[in-house]
Amino acid sequence: MQTRQYRRIGEIGYGMAMSATETAVDAPEIGLRELKKQMTHDAIAQAAFRLTLEKGLDHVTIEEIAREAIVSPRTFSNYFSSKEEAVVSAGSEDPQEFLPAFREALEQEPPLRALCQVLSDFYASRTEEQLDRSLQLLGLVERYPSLLQGQVGRFATIEAELRDAVAEHTGTDAETDMYPWLMAAAGMASLQAALRLWAASGRGADHLVELLQDAFNQFSAGLPVPGR
Amino acid sequence: MQTRQYRRIGEIGYGMAMSATETAVDAPEIGLRELKKQMTHDAIAQAAFRLTLEKGLDHVTIEEIAREAIVSPRTFSNYFSSKEEAVVSAGSEDPQEFLPAFREALEQEPPLRALCQVLSDFYASRTEEQLDRSLQLLGLVERYPSLLQGQVGRFATIEAELRDAVAEHTGTDAETDMYPWLMAAAGMASLQAALRLWAASGRGADHLVELLQDAFNQFSAGLPVPGR
DNA sequence: GGCGATATTGCCTTGTTTGCAATATTGCGC
């Protein structure tokens, strides 16, 4: 999980050196150093997540997490500003994984449809293990409200990126135009509702996708009252 | 600000005793004790808010806030679990102020329209001072990301109450039906978008109401792409 | 192989959180 993609930093500098090696599709082009950083990041997050599952959030200390990840407590603080952040980071999706796809899809479909498509694809292609992890996180968030804030913060970040993407694409300004806000919010609301209902249903990944599409469809239809 | 309304607790008990005194419209019917609690709650929140405006969030300590509100630091912790919570609590609207109205409006209009109406009325009837306070909070949230989490948490609470109200009214189950989730989320998204654009616009309360209604209209219309 | 950049760590200070027990205040029946 947490496979990362890195922003291309123009053509600056590295050009000569790397044209020799294979310019891999989603390769970092950023040294081994950065890679190791990601690894410790993930190691800490994993440790936090696992220990929380085992012992409950408030019986886990930063010191313990750090020991588990084989770093100093001080290093923990260099990566995360709280236990909660670490736990949530380990269990949830990395927005960088579908944002590029969303930007591409925007070229071909209206935003709402594009996002629906991208998210559906994304979740349809997740492994059992990844989905399990999402379920576990949902459970933890329900059990510990303090995690909720961390998660909501994470969602807010994704929403902001979606908003920017939409604003950029439609040529509207997120400072004065409402559409990007509503669009991004509708997307995240669909995702969140689908995830929670899916978790409650106890069914498989295909049901999650159904729920997602249902949510998007309701938004497209102007949120008709179900009963009538 | 923060005028509270209390749930009517049926006809239990107090009947005899209070029929003598005036059964005030939004009166607590809950002793002086409860009232004082609200007062210290507000006093602490006010202190937190004002000090943060003056000195910046991270130059304010709980001890200081407590002194300002004339309570012990320990008492602060009895009311709020963090500075952030206190600050946000002081600056933002109390959901109890429009939830009852929303429940009533649900009897007469479809949910989306009902919520739009209730929120419009609510903000239209706010004083300059109250609106100023909202603006100040928006500014603070922008300046200090850690406040954002507190605010989002507060919004989440309101959203949950909206959701329950909608689920209850439409007879749907929030555990299995998606409509209440989407409906509540759309409402809060409209509110948030309207507030932020309004803050950026620097215009008056009537513009906020316009923005609110615009947002709700876009949702009703199925979020059409603006350009075409 | 050495140098510059940067990641990691330890130390330390300040602030936060929470349980517990003591104290003060309030509501209410008499």
Add this chain to the structure above:
DNA sequence: GCGCAATATTGCAAACAAGGCAATATCGCC
């Protein structure tokens, strides 16, 4: 009014967390 029960407030203390700073270790690159 008076006193009792309920509960709000406080002080104390211990455990934990956050973050600046400087020393050290490690990496990438020439």
